[in-house]
Amino acid sequence: MAMNIMPYLSNESLIYKLDPRVKIAMLVAMVIIPMLFVDLLIEFLLVIIIFTLALMSGIKINVIWKFLKPITPLFLFLIIFDTFFESWGTTVFFQFGVIKLYLEGALFGLTMVFRMLTMVLATIIVIVTTDPASFIIAIRSLGVPHKLAFMLSTSLRFVPTLMGKALQIQDAQKSRGLKSGDEVKSIFKKVSTMIPILIPLFVTSLELAQKLSLAMDARGFGASKTVTYSRDLNINKVDLVFLVIIISLTIVFVVLRIKGIGMTMLGTLGMFSK
Amino acid sequence: MIHFNNVSYKYPGTKEDDYALKNISLHIAKGECVALLGRTGAGKSTFCYTLNGIIPKSYGGTIEGQIIIDSLDAQDFPIHVLADKVGLMFQDPESQLVGMTVQEELFFGVGNYGVEREEINNRINWALNLLRLSGYENREPSNLSGGEKQRVALASILVMQPKILVLDEPTSEMDPLGRVEVYDIFRKLRNSLSQTIIFTSHDSEDIADFVDRVIILDKGKIICDDVPSAVFNNSDILLRAGIRQPQVVEFWVGFQKRKQIKSHDIPLSIEEAKSFFASYWHNTRIQIIEPSEGVERHESLENFDENSVSTPIISIQNLYHNYLSGNEAIKNINLNIFPGELIAIIGQNGSGKTTLAKHINGLLKPTKGKVIVKGYDTRKEFVSKLSKYVGYCFQNPDHQIFNNSVFDEVSFGPKNLGFDNEEINLIVKEALKMFDLEDKSQSYPFNLGKGERQKLALASVIAMQSEIIIIDEPTTGLDWITGKEIIRIITQLNKLGKTILVITHDMNLVAENIPRSIVLYQGSILLDGPTNKVLSEVELLEKTFLKPPQINLLCKELSEYGFPQDVMSVEQALNSIRI
Numbered sequence: 001m002a003m004n005i006m007p008y009l010s011n012e013s014l015i016y017k018l019d020p021r022v023k024i025a026m027l028v029a030m031v032i033i034p035m036l037f038v039d040l041l042i043e044f045l046l047v048i049i050i051f052t053l054a055l056m057s058g059i060k061i062n063v064i065w066k067f068l069k070p071i072t073p074l075f076l077f078l079i080i081f082d083t084f085f086e087s088w089g090t091t092v093f094f095q096f097g098v099i100k101l102y103l104e105g106a107l108f109g110l111t112m113v114f115r116m117l118t119m120v121l122a123t124i125i126v127i128v129t130t131d132p133a134s135f136i137i138a139i140r141s142l143g144v145p146h147k148l149a150f151m152l153s154t155s156l157r158f159v160p161t162l163m164g165k166a167l168q169i170q171d172a173q174k175s176r177g178l179k180s181g182d183e184v185k186s187i188f189k190k191v192s193t194m195i196p197i198l199i200p201l202f203v204t205s206l207e208l209a210q211k212l213s214l215a216m217d218a219r220g221f222g223a224s225k226t227v228t229y230s231r232d233l234n235i236n237k238v239d240l241v242f243l244v245i246i247i248s249l250t251i252v253f254v255v256l257r258i259k260g261i262g263m264t265m266l267g268t269l270g271m272f273s274k
Numbered sequence: 275m276i277h278f279n280n281v282s283y284k285y286p287g288t289k290e291d292d293y294a295l296k297n298i299s300l301h302i303a304k305g306e307c308v309a310l311l312g313r314t315g316a317g318k319s320t321f322c323y324t325l326n327g328i329i330p331k332s333y334g335g336t337i338e339g340q341i342i343i344d345s346l347d348a349q350d351f352p353i354h355v356l357a358d359k360v361g362l363m364f365q366d367p368e369s370q371l372v373g374m375t376v377q378e379e380l381f382f383g384v385g386n387y388g389v390e391r392e393e394i395n396n397r398i399n400w401a402l403n404l405l406r407l408s409g410y411e412n413r414e415p416s417n418l419s420g421g422e423k424q425r426v427a428l429a430s431i432l433v434m435q436p437k438i439l440v441l442d443e444p445t446s447e448m449d450p451l452g453r454v455e456v457y458d459i460f461r462k463l464r465n466s467l468s469q470t471i472i473f474t475s476h477d478s479e480d481i482a483d484f485v486d487r488v489i490i491l492d493k494g495k496i497i498c499d500d501v502p503s504a505v506f507n508n509s510d511i512l513l514r515a516g517i518r519q520p521q522v523v524e525f526w527v528g529f530q531k532r533k534q535i536k537s538h539d540i541p542l543s544i545e546e547a548k549s550f551f552a553s554y555w556h557n558t559r560i561q562i563i564e565p566s567e568g569v570e571r572h573e574s575l576e577n578f579d580e581n582s583v584s585t586p587i588i589s590i591q592n593l594y595h596n597y598l599s600g601n602e603a604i605k606n607i608n609l610n611i612f613p614g615e616l617i618a619i620i621g622q623n624g625s626g627k628t629t630l631a632k633h634i635n636g637l638l639k640p641t642k643g644k645v646i647v648k649g650y651d652t653r654k655e656f657v658s659k660l661s662k663y664v665g666y667c668f669q670n671p672d673h674q675i676f677n678n679s680v681f682d683e684v685s686f687g688p689k690n691l692g693f694d695n696e697e698i699n700l701i702v703k704e705a706l707k708m709f710d711l712e713d714k715s716q717s718y719p720f721n722l723g724k725g726e727r728q729k730l731a732l733a734s735v736i737a738m739q740s741e742i743i744i745i746d747e748p749t750t751g752l753d754w755i756t757g758k759e760i761i762r763i764i765t766q767l768n769k770l771g772k773t774i775l776v777i778t779h780d781m782n783l784v785a786e787n788i789p790r791s792i793v794l795y796q797g798s799i800l801l802d803g804p805t806n807k808v809l810s811e812v813e814l815l816e817k818t819f820l821k822p823p824q825i826n827l828l829c830k831e832l833s834e835y836g837f838p839q840d841v842m843s844v845e846q847a848l849n850s851i852r853i
Binding site: 049131136153154156157160161164171172174175176177179180183195197199200203207211212214215216217219222223224226227228230 | 326353355357358371372373374375377378381383385387389390394415475637657658661670675686691734
């Protein structure tokens with residue numbers, strides 16, 4: 001019954017109160033900065049920063065884990081996959097016949113994981129702490145046309161609805177004797193058990209979309225050029241402070257990159273060990 | 275305010291003469307409150323859609339004749355101009371909510387017209403109060419119950435303050451008292467704002483005493499357009515259009531026949547009926563009632579107590595269920611259900627009816643306590659195994675239909691249970707016959723009408739030959755005739771020995787057909803027993819937004835004349851009068 005796919009969390013934390021546009025800026029910075037470097041230490045530092053930010057915004061560890069759990073296999077795969085390659089260094093830490101595993105490869109995999117982790121954590125912070133209603137106003141005020149902004153927010157609104165429908169359909173078909181989950185062993189059969197769920201889901205989604213557009217017409221969507229929004233967004237001092245921090249951090253990292261720092265995987269680590 | 279001049283409409287892609295509306299001519303004056311009644315598929319929704327222009331502008335199709343809305347020719351203006359005058363609430367509450375929160379939802383429509391924010395906020399507060407939604411501002415629409423969604427959808431139209439309100443089955447998913455509440459709002463609006471109100475409904479009893487006018491559609495044509503007292507006294511028309519006569523009227527008509535009197539003051543509400551009978555008996559000074567004489571007891575009620583000797587087919591012991599969010603959905607449920615019982619599970623939206631039912635076929639597992647079905651502990655069995663013993667038919671048929679033919683659809687369940695082809699052939703034919711769908715066997719299920727899809731869904735569950743059948747809201751949104759047909763099949767199955775549980779809001783259905791009722795309130799059992807006893811507990815029922823059938827309430831009001839307190843049908847009430 002009550003389920004939250006987008007666990008928007010209303011609390012009194014500093015991050016929660018930030019203007020959504022500042023949070024979008026933070027997200028953009030946290031996607032760009034990790035891409036600038038291939039340095040293990042810098043990427044690790046970024047993870048620490050963003051993780052601290054996540055904790056500051058009052059997000060519980062188990063919420064973070066709920067998001068991360070589905071992608072951990074990918075992380076593990078990245079690390080293991082890279083250990084087979086000698087392009088990053090030739091320190092062999094395990095050998096079995098012709099198979100050699102390289103330490104540098106593993107570290108490179110780890111660097112990639114840190115990179116992605118930063119982006120994922122930043123996204124989690126934005127999703128969990130931003131009231132979706134103010135989100136649409138934010139992207140609208142950034143110059144996105146009203147109709148597009150509205151479509152974005154509406155598709156968010158229908159994520160839980162469609163998930164709910166999928167569950168209801170699954171319940172209905174299981175009640176008709178459809179086997180599911182652990183009962184079905186072979187992959188092929190698993191796929192075939194999806195059909196009785198996917199077809200009704202597809203049909204109901206289409207119907208939903210059609211009815212939704214009628215309902216929007218019926219309430220005058222696009223009637224006037226001056227749409228009234230439920231609130232205005234105001235940048236306050238705290239927002240400005242955060243914005244300045246985000247911009248200066250970005251500049252610092254860009255300068256580092258221009259100076260050629262962090263372009264090798266163990267570069268900064270090497271600097272310390274000297 | 276509204277003029278229709280010989281309007282006909284055909285949906286795109288339909289046959290030459292397949293008109294959804296045919297030769298509609300009418301005039302609705304400012305401030306009128308009009309109920310639009312008729313069978314499922316009679317053209318009620320289509321009519322509503324022509325009022326703000328989404329027919330034909332969004333739907334396409336061909337329209338003939340002229341529609342004038344507030345002195346604008348509907349053909350010449352875009353939807354949003356008409357939508358400013360005509361607020362349309364759709365039938366399906368889920369798909370018309372666009373906002374992330376209730377507050378945003380209410381803001382959306384008015385916001386589109388650029389109304390000042392302060393003005394909008396005032397209107398929103400007014401609407402939230404009116405619809406008992408204060409405190410819901412930040413709730414997500416997808417987390418609300420069907421009835422709550424309908425209240426939000428209605429509020430979102432009301433804040434637009436259109437001159438004409440058009441509401442397509444605005445109360446279909448509400449519990450009985452929730453419905454009464456909404457109709458009270460219509461009453462208020464009608465008296466205060468001089469808005470024109472047009473709505474479609476199947477609840478003839480709740481609306482008879484306040485609407486100005488009733489229009490009945492049948493196969494796209496207006497077959498009746500009159501004041502309620504004339505319409506609801508016209509049994510032929512009502513039968514033809516699949517509309518239930520209000521019980522007070524039915525009782526009044528039957529009473530007149532027996533007493534061979536004629537009166538023209540048709541009572542349309544309990545109050546009116548009460549004063550009619552009060553003055554009748556007062557004037558004639560005849561005490562005509564013998565308490566409980568002639569009151570037939572329900573057949574199955576007689577063996578109700580004997581049941582306790584046999585072993586229960588379903589035994590629920592100390593059952594608790596918490597959702598992942600931590601909400602306690604049901605608590606401390608103890609329940610024994612015996613083979614061959616026919617039981618109604620009733621209670622307001624969100625009282626835990628479906629949660630309880632889902633434990634019986636193992637879709638939900640107990641957080642605490644246990645559920646034993648046919649000797650199996652549901653905690654240890656897969657749903658697919660339990661489905662051999664428990665058939666579960668959900669409310670929305672579109673959530674299960676996926677095959678290319680009606681025949682394949684019905685055979686899906688039996689196939690899963692491992693019946694061989696010959697058996698399946700036999701079973702499916704039998705199930706289709708039961709629901710009068712034989713000639714549709716090779717039809718494409720998605721092309722069937724709503725009532726037929728509902729029947730198909732039920733048939734495909736019944737074909738699984740399980741001893742226990744759970745049916746969630748079998749009659750919601752269906753017209754009275756189709757609903758009655760489904761009830762007939764349910765009682766027939768019960769006579770064949772099936773144990774059946776029906777989840778429903780339809781109190782008349784329960785009272786007239788179902789011997790045992792279980793009332794849930796906030797996740798616990800509030801009442802459990804013979805239906806006539808349960809439905810006589812008016813105050814307790816009110817707590818969970820239910821009310822007994824109209825005839826029962828009327829008999830209670832007439833108790834000083836000796837009417838029994840536990841009357842469940844009009845027939846019973848009439849039988850208790852000594853001729």
